[in-house]
Amino acid sequence: MDKLDLADPGLYLSGVPYDYFRWLRDNEPVAWHDEATGSGYWVITRYDDVVSANRDWRRYSNALRGAMLEDPASEAELAVRRMIFVNQDPPLHSRTRKLVSPAFTPGRIRVLTERIEAMCAQLVDRLLLGEVVDFARIGEELSFQMVASMFGVPEADWTMILDWTLRITNFQEPELNPALAPRAQLQVVALDYARSLIAEVRRNPDRHGGIVGDLVRSEVAKDDGGSDRLSDDELATFFLVVVVGGVGTTAHTLSEAVRAMGERPDIFDPYHRAGECPPAVIEELIRWGGPVMNFRRSATEDHELRGAQIRAGDKVLLSFSSANRDERQFAQPETFDAGRNPNDHVGFGGGGPHFCIGAQLARLDLRLMMREMFRRVERVELAGEPVRLRSNQFAGWLHLPVRMTAR
Numbered sequence: 261m262d263k264l265d266l267a268d269p270g271l272y273l274s275g276v277p278y279d280y281f282r283w284l285r286d287n288e289p290v291a292w293h294d295e296a297t298g299s300g301y302w303v304i305t306r307y308d309d310v311v312s313a314n315r316d317w318r319r320y321s322n323a324l325r326g327a328m329l330e331d332p333a334s335e336a337e338l339a340v341r342r343m344i345f346v347n348q349d350p351p352l353h354s355r356t357r358k359l360v361s362p363a364f365t366p367g368r369i370r371v372l373t374e375r376i377e378a379m380c381a382q383l384v385d386r387l388l389l390g391e392v393v394d395f396a397r398i399g400e401e402l403s404f405q406m407v408a409s410m411f412g413v414p415e416a417d418w419t420m421i422l423d424w425t426l427r428i429t430n431f432q433e434p435e436l437n438p439a440l441a442p443r444a445q446l447q448v449v450a451l452d453y454a455r456s457l458i459a460e461v462r463r464n465p466d467r468h469g470g471i472v473g474d475l476v477r478s479e480v481a482k483d484d485g486g487s488d489r490l491s492d493d494e495l496a497t498f499f500l501v502v503v504v505g506g507v508g509t510t511a512h513t514l515s516e517a518v519r520a521m522g523e524r525p526d527i528f529d530p531y532h533r534a535g536e537c538p539p540a541v542i543e544e545l546i547r548w549g550g551p552v553m554n555f556r557r558s559a560t561e562d563h564e565l566r567g568a569q570i571r572a573g574d575k576v577l578l579s580f581s582s583a584n585r586d587e588r589q590f591a592q593p594e595t596f597d598a599g600r601n602p603n604d605h606v607g608f609g610g611g612g613p614h615f616c617i618g619a620q621l622a623r624l625d626l627r628l629m630m631r632e633m634f635r636r637v638e639r640v641e642l643a644g645e646p647v648r649l650r651s652n653q654f655a656g657w658l659h660l661p662v663r664m665t666a667r
């Protein structure tokens with residue numbers, strides 16, 4: 261079979277190439293792909309291999325050239341990327357992750373429940389006005405409001421922040437980034453904003469709640485008895501990676517669910533009838549239609565994997581989309597089946613040090629919104645041609661026009 265250009269964001273306008281991934285898993289589970297610009301890359305497609313590589317950070321590094329498929333344009337850009345903890349390896353990554361983890365404690369996420377429930381109720385009110393609504397925007401609004409209120413970002417800045425968040429996340433989509441400016445360039449304005457917010461919190465610490473306030477104030481004990489804190493640059497890049505990592509992903513998952521409610525309502529039938537959304541429904545949604553297709557690593561040493569000779573420095577793509585459809589791990593992987601047990605999908609990562617830090621928050625958000633829809637929406641009708649997002653990393657919807665009818 262001819263190789264597909266998996267780096268081409270346009271490829272995904274017709275959907276995730278699941279058939280191609282199946283072919284790779286069966287015939288070339290570690291497959292070299294040439295790149296029009298760049299050195300080329302290996303793609304790892306089988307579940308077991310993705311999980312092992314995901315955990316083996318010594319051999320498959322995030323820090324060497326960053327975690328994104330596109331290479332950094334310069335060493336200076338690589339240095340900026342490495343300030344973001346998704347582009348770090350242990351032990352530096354472990355330090356940063358420990359310092360930011362107070363933001364994601366179960367207690368902090370639990371207290372958000374009431375707020376998220378209220379947001380979901382308001383959004384469903386709007387969905388039930390009888391008009392055609394672009395659901396892609398509804399999902400973005402919900403996931404953004406959740407992250408923004410958790411952070412304690414001033415509401416007056418929300419529209420602006422959402423605007424640049426979407427542009428950075430979807431930098432390959434001309435509708436949002438008409439000049440196709442590189443991601444690094446788009447990030448400058450976001451980092452400037454984050455630095456000024458942090459400066460303001462430092463000036464007036466008592467006026468600011470939320471994570472930014474807590475992290476600015478927090479110090480973490482070190483093993484040697486001293487204490488450690490995040491620098492302003494580290495705080496700014498943390499802010500960036502959380503809004504960018506949290507908004508599109510959750511929104512795309514919701515859109516995928518709503519599209520399924522429109523096209524294949526039977527798959528949610530028992531939950532819809534009961535007006536409940538058990539956690540297993542969300543896990544299966546993430547496995548079956550998860551939004552994060554891949555992350556990149558770089559090999560740190562020459563080695564062989566399933567006959568492929570991987571060299572130190574080679575770019576390696578972990579295909580979470582493919583691993584989640586691997587029939588060696590999941591029976592009838594194309595079928596949505598919330599009864600799968602176990603359902604050890606890799607939609608949030610394969611259990612390595614970079615496992616999604618926002619997974620609990622995303623699960624809560626998705627469960628509450630799906631429950632609200634199951635309770636109040638009778639029918640979802642697709643009211644126009646859905647348009648997929650142009651992206652080689654996120655599977656999602658740029659537009660999803662729907663009309664919903666109340667129960």
Ligand code: HEM
Pocket residue numbers: 314345346347357407501502503505506507509510513546550551552555580606607608609610611612613614615616617618619621622
């Ligand atoms: C359905 C929603 C989501 C999905 C499917 C998802 C998926 C992922 C995946 C696959 C990774 C990489 C794991 C790895 O390389 O091993 C990741 C990392 C990350 N995610 Fe999520 N994510 C979601 C929601 C969120 C939310 C809501 C937030 C924040 C509020 C968030 C913040 C992050 C961050 C900061 C990282 C980097 C962690 C690190 O490098 O240590 N994500 N996510």
